[in-house]
Amino acid sequence: xxxVTQSPTHLIKTRGQQVTLRCSSQSGHNTVSxxxxxxxxxxxxxxxxxxxxxxxxxxxxxxxxxxxxxNYSSELNVNALELDDSALYLCASxxxxxxxxxxxxxxxxxxxx
Amino acid sequence: xxxxxxxxxxxxxxxxxxxxPCNHSTISGNEYVYWYRQIHSQGPQYIIHxxxxxxxxxMASLIITEDRKSSTLILPHATLRDTAVYYCIVRSxxxxxxxxxxxxxxxxxxx
Numbered sequence: 107x108x109x110v111t112q113s114p115t116h117l118i119k120t121r122g123q124q125v126t127l128r129c130s131s132q133s134g135h136n137t138v139s140x141x142x143x144x145x146x147x148x149x150x151x152x153x154x155x156x157x158x159x160x161x162x163x164x165x166x167x168x169x170x171x172x173x174x175x176x177n178y179s180s181e182l183n184v185n186a187l188e189l190d191d192s193a194l195y196l197c198a199s200x201x202x203x204x205x206x207x208x209x210x211x212x213x214x215x216x217x218x219x
Numbered sequence: 220x221x222x223x224x225x226x227x228x229x230x231x232x233x234x235x236x237x238x239x240p241c242n243h244s245t246i247s248g249n250e251y252v253y254w255y256r257q258i259h260s261q262g263p264q265y266i267i268h269x270x271x272x273x274x275x276x277x278m279a280s281l282i283i284t285e286d287r288k289s290s291t292l293i294l295p296h297a298t299l300r301d302t303a304v305y306y307c308i309v310r311s312x313x314x315x316x317x318x319x320x321x322x323x324x325x326x327x328x329x330x
Contacts, residue, residue: 139318143260148306148321151317154315154317162317164317207265207310208265208316210255210263210264212262213262
C-alpha cells in the first residue's frame with residue numbers, strides 16, 4: 107500500500123497563469139476526488155473521477171478541470187488563476203465499491219500572487 | 220446532502236476520554252457517518268465510520284443514536300498527538316461519494 111501521493115507540495119503562481127497539480131492514487135483505487143481547502147475552512151469538493159470520467163462536480167467554475175488516467179492517477183488543472191484560488195488542494199482516492207472511505211494525500215499548497 | 224454541525228472547539232486533559240459530538244439531523248437512510256481528523260494542514264486522516272450500529276477500532280469508538288440524528292466520536296485516552304481538527308461527515312452510498320465537510324471541531328489535548 108503506497109498511499110496517495112501529490113506533487114508538487116508547494117507552488118507559487120501569478121494571477122492569470124495556469125497550473126497543473128498531480129495525484130497518484132492508492133494502489134487498487136479507481137475513484138479520485140479533488141478538494142480545495144482555504145485557510146481555516148473545511149475542504150470543499152471540486153470534482154470526482156471514476157474510470158476516467160467525471161461523475162460529480164461541486165460549485166466550482168469551468169476553469170477548474172481534471173483528468174484521470176488509465177492507471178487511475180489524476181490531474182487538476184486551474185486556468186486564469188485568481189488570488190482566491192490560493193489554498194491547499196487535496197486529492198483523495200477510494201475504491202468505488204467500498205464504504206471504507208477516501209484516503210487523502212498531503213496536499214499541494216498553492217499560493218497565487 | 221445531509222449537513223453536520225459540530226462545536227468549533229474543545230479541550231481535553233491528556234489521558235482522559237475525548238467525546239466529540241456531531242449533529243446530522245437530516246441524515247438519510249443510506250448515508251454513513253464518517254470521522255476524519257486533520258493535523259497541521261496535512262491531508263485528512265480516516266478515523267472510523269458507521270451506519271447504524273456503534274463501531275470501535277484501534278483509534279476510536281463511534282456512538283450513533285438510535286434515530287441516527289447525532290453521533291459521538293470517543294477517543295478513549297487522549298494524547299497530545301490527538302490535537303487536531305476533527306470532521307464529522309455524512310456520505311451517501313449511491314451517486315457521487317463526495318464528502319461535505321463542515322468547519323469541524325478543533326480539539327486541544329492539554330498536558
